[in-house]
Amino acid sequence: MSEPQTLPQAFQRHVAERPDVVALRTLGGAVSLTWRQYGDEVRRIAGGLAALGLKRGDVFAALLTNRPEFKLTEMAANHLGATTFSIYNTCSAEQIEYLLSHSGAKIVVTEQQYVERIKASGAAVDHLLVVEDGDVARLEPAADFDFEAAWKGVQPDDVLCMIYTSGTTGPPKGVEHTHRGAFGMAGALTSALPLNADDKVISYLPSAHAADRFVCYYFGTIYGTEITTVADMKQLPAALADVHPTVFAAVPRVWEKLKIGVELQVQANELLAAGFEAGAPQVIAAIRSKLGLDRVKWAVSGAAAIPPGVFAFLQKLDIPVTDIWGMSEIGLATAATPALAKAGTVGIPLPGYETRVLEDGELLIRAPFIMKGYRNDPEKTAEAIDADGWMHTGDVVEVDDEGFLKIVDRKKELIINAGGKNMSPVNIENAISAESMLIGAVMAIGDGRPYNVALITLDPEAAPVYAAKFGLEADPEVLVKDERVIAAVQAGVDAGNDKLSRIEQIKRFTLLPTLWESGGDELTPTGKLKRKPINAKYAAEIDELYARQDA
Structure with a gap:
């Protein structure tokens, strides 16, 4: 054949x-x-x-x-x-x-x-x-x-x-x-x-x-x-233990939860903690095996870059992970082998893909196997793919000396504050959400404003766990009013802020009494923030964050 x-x-x-x-x-x-x-x-x-x-x-x-x-x-x-x-x-x-x-x-x-x-x-x-x-x-x-x-x-x-x-x-x-x-x-x-x-x-x-x-x-x-x-x-942990896959794909939030879960287990066992801290091979191997990731030859993460702390944790566990980047229109276009992966980058263009970066930082991609076009929409297709075959991705990137790409943010979603400083809301949001299992979706706001604030929600899976831990009703409206929950979220925000420049840091936040689910008013089916609808729906909460003058 x-x-x-x-x-x-x-x-x-x-x-x-x-x-x-x-x-x-x-x-x-x-x-x-x-x-x-x-x-x-x-x-x-x-x-x-x-x-x-x-x-x-x-x-x-x-x-x-x-x-x-x-x-x-x-x-x-x-x-x-x-x-x-x-x-x-x-x-x-x-x-x-x-x-x-x-x-x-x-x-x-x-x-x-x-x-x-x-x-x-x-x-x-x-x-x-x-x-x-x-x-x-x-x-x-x-x-x-x-x-x-x-x-x-x-x-x-x-x-x-x-x-x-x-x-x-x-x-x-x-x-x-x-x-x-x-x-x-x-x-x-x-x-x-x-x-x-x-x-x-x-x-x-x-x-x-x-x-x-x-x-x-x-x-x-x-x-x-x-x-x-x-x-x-929710059956993913059981599936990992059942299959012991040789290749695995996940989004940063999955890796973050894996890290927090392992750390909680390690903290509960002094011998395990000592071995893990020392990087003892047998301890590392045992943890990886228990996770079901002991046979993985490569693992990829997409949707956003893995936070550096999470990336370092996975490397300590000898999990061969690398960030990849792509779009529905072009497939998976950039990656590095796990051995060459760099934290915060999405690798280099894969064979067959050509790249260009415009003056404003927008990444253009060309390949003979990108999408045929948008169904029944030649006008939108022509807007996306120019006459020379370049796909205008809408993503702003930085390129290092070795050609590795770093996705800064979506071109139309960058925060430009009142002082003219350009910032990536995704970078800010990821820094905050990575620091606490309790923190779910985060939206940073600051476009045209003097400082950044955030709308923060509780993680749908972690909220009931914390409710049981604190002896509370598993109702978001109850949880967001509890001082212990607020303190846990504040600790996550503080830890995230420590990894951001002063101008990027979240000065205030509102903990919303709702859980944002994929496909709802606030998130797309793939979990992306619907920024304009969120801004409109929570205008009063956002205005309140800026109403105080003591930032």
Whole structure:
């Protein structure tokens, strides 16, 4: 078989060459499919979808948790040449209506818990398949269905998938990627961070997230890795202990919580603490093994740079971690091998990617495998990719003497204070949130102002733990009024401020009695701050922070 150029070709190669090797499983192995079994299911489901009218060029959508049915149905749809995309579980009915209408989706696969929301959206789709109702299990091909002809007819330049942007600056845009593009991105990433058929990965992020879709699903399929799906992110620690993955991807907050968790355990054991402080190899190895990270050959962190203190902690544990950077439109474009990684940077451009930095610091990227364009929006596509093929990322960067990039912030989100000083709100927010497990989302404010203030929320997972510790009701409105909780947050702010320049420091903050959840009023489905809506919603709280004159 020649080198694969489409996802179905890569998939079928593994089915043919490694039929008895486990390809797809769930936590604990309750579901475990070999490549042969995976292939048989994809053949059956593809035939059933074809019988429902799905064909090459059509759109297939999923609103699911991270479970095997996502991979099974999407792979089947891709074998028909259909374009696939996922909807975030937190999307409202109104958002679902926009996505399904804009994409032109013909079939949606979902779970019972989302059915009413989809129906409430009023979106017109040909078929709604509900996993618990057996709709997927009952799919069967027509007698004359030619599976081989279907998947062999898929072309490298067919649109493989869409990734819908967060919609922070207007309606979400459907980023289109081809099969050829996915293979180009896979080659670029694995030139620095190798993947092969012996690797094991955990797929736990939402499949609407570009990182999970590409690194775990597409790249995992291309190279034949074993994928373990985790439907609930709270099960991640158990999944790490179950799988002992060889590659792992996370966002800074996951690493921060890992650090705090280990430190709490170490503090509770004097012998362990002494060994850890001394860097005793056996102690370090035991901690890494207990975390389930003892077999990791590389781990990546994205969305924002790992705080230096957290990065140093992971290095002490000998966890080979590196920061990466990318966008839905371009894939993962910069990285360094863990051995060369520098704290606070996102590495260097991967092979195939060209970079330019404009006078204002904006990073431009060019590669033959970036997005095909935004679906049904040539105007926005032309705004993003200029006539010479450069993608204007909107990210402001700094480049050091060795060519390593540091992401400063989004071009449109920089704080320029009353004195004309430019600052990165993300850098400030990360410095504060990294210092306390209790601190959740933080938003720094200071544009046009004399000093910086912040809106701070409690972490949804840590809040109940602190409530139990202090004997309080696990209600944010109760917690934010407790002096011990306020003191713990203040300590985190003080520690974060110590790592910032004087002009960047948070002079005042308000601890909000609400928990900000991804997909809500304040956060996008990927956890990014909706800065303009937050400014509008909490205008009174912000004004109050500046009303006092004793800063």
